[in-house]
Amino acid sequence: MTYPMSRQRRLDPPDELFGDPAPVRPLTFADGHVGWLVRGHAAGRAVLADPRFSAEPDRQHPLVASRHLPKGRVPPGFFLRMDAPDHTRYRRLLTGHFTVRRMNQLQPRIEEIAASCLDDMERAGPPADLVRDFALPIPSLVICELLGVPYEDRENFQNESARLLRLDSSPGEMESAINDLIKYFYTLIARKRVEPGNDLLTALIGGGELEDDEIAGMGFLLLVAGHETTANMLALGTFALLEHPEQLALVRDDPTVIDNAVEELLRYLSIIHVGPTRTAVEDVVIEGTTIRAGECVALSIPAANRDPSRFADPSALDVRQPAGSHLSFGHGIHQCLGQQLARIEMRVAYPALLRRFPSLRLAVPAEEVPMRADMSIYGVHSLRVTW
Numbered sequence: 001m002t003y004p005m006s007r008q009r010r011l012d013p014p015d016e017l018f019g020d021p022a023p024v025r026p027l028t029f030a031d032g033h034v035g036w037l038v039r040g041h042a043a044g045r046a047v048l049a050d051p052r053f054s055a056e057p058d059r060q061h062p063l064v065a066s067r068h069l070p071k072g073r074v075p076p077g078f079f080l081r082m083d084a085p086d087h088t089r090y091r092r093l094l095t096g097h098f099t100v101r102r103m104n105q106l107q108p109r110i111e112e113i114a115a116s117c118l119d120d121m122e123r124a125g126p127p128a129d130l131v132r133d134f135a136l137p138i139p140s141l142v143i144c145e146l147l148g149v150p151y152e153d154r155e156n157f158q159n160e161s162a163r164l165l166r167l168d169s170s171p172g173e174m175e176s177a178i179n180d181l182i183k184y185f186y187t188l189i190a191r192k193r194v195e196p197g198n199d200l201l202t203a204l205i206g207g208g209e210l211e212d213d214e215i216a217g218m219g220f221l222l223l224v225a226g227h228e229t230t231a232n233m234l235a236l237g238t239f240a241l242l243e244h245p246e247q248l249a250l251v252r253d254d255p256t257v258i259d260n261a262v263e264e265l266l267r268y269l270s271i272i273h274v275g276p277t278r279t280a281v282e283d284v285v286i287e288g289t290t291i292r293a294g295e296c297v298a299l300s301i302p303a304a305n306r307d308p309s310r311f312a313d314p315s316a317l318d319v320r321q322p323a324g325s326h327l328s329f330g331h332g333i334h335q336c337l338g339q340q341l342a343r344i345e346m347r348v349a350y351p352a353l354l355r356r357f358p359s360l361r362l363a364v365p366a367e368e369v370p371m372r373a374d375m376s377i378y379g380v381h382s383l384r385v386t387w
Ligand code: HEM
Pocket: 055, 079, 080, 081, 091, 221, 222, 225, 226, 227, 229, 230, 233, 271, 272, 276, 277, 327, 328, 329, 330, 331, 333, 334, 335, 336, 337, 338, 339, 341, 342
């Protein structure tokens, strides 16, 4: 098996992932280096929960690491790529800001933002690009307001994020995107020291526990993770529902299915389709396979989420099928910090869109929808729709 793999169908992971049922398989990375692919649901949870696997890129093979961050170049505060105790220190300062209760309080504002995007779409008339007009603005605006980032600066940070997430970006291109975004946060933090706001960056500055470079790294992580992910779920999820009209009708007409529909879309679509990666810091046996100290492991969330030993009908999109145990938000100490926010955004946005435009349909043939096979977060580059 070699990585990354190509897909045969737009809404399904590569067939190659499912040819052999072994939960852990040897894997050749793009540079020819051999590591492991973990594709079973139980094996994936075991790796993500095990402190003998490190998330730090400087422990990883340079070319695996470069897909996310150049070797040894984790910016201060970028705790996604840190192990305990550094990871714990940063994450602890944020958990109180992302509780279910805090996120629920944002719901009315998210509803307002979604309604305003829909008003604009309605006013402009069909066709629309659902990515540009709906899927990207909602999470971008929400994370900007939460962090205290001016929304007017979105073009800059959306372009830099795209540079960071392209699978063919060189380590140099990634490093310059990271540096530009971190520099941007430095300027913002300096401004907030003079003019504090009612936002998360201001709270982190006021807490007095962090240096500016640490706040900049945390802000950068939250901004990128907070808008690209949900934006792709909203657009790809809508595409998937348009391809499954009976499921779309359930989401539009039956308010009781939305919570599970969001989990099922997360499971079925598995937008984090490359990685997460980890490195064994000592020999570890996972379901009978020994992974030696220093070896890299890539976990396939799409394969884990379609593991037939975990889900009754894994290749079907069925919004009534219990899907809550998916691994789309990861597992263990790095499990997604923003998952409650993402859930509320989706629970609000899908029904609002489908109820506003009950006759929503693609404005181009499905085969012409440009897919994000070239990005580390899967989705659609654009989605032309009409109504
Ligand atoms: C549908 C949307 C989302 C998906 C599918 C998603 C997925 C993930 C996954 C799989 C991880 C774990 C990565 C790993 O173990 O290496 C993660 C971590 C993270 N996510 Fe999300 N995410 C989403 C939305 C968000 C949002 C809205 C935020 C905004 C605050 C966010 C912030 C983070 C952060 C800060 C981490 C790092 C956590 C840590 O290292 O402790 N995510 N996300």
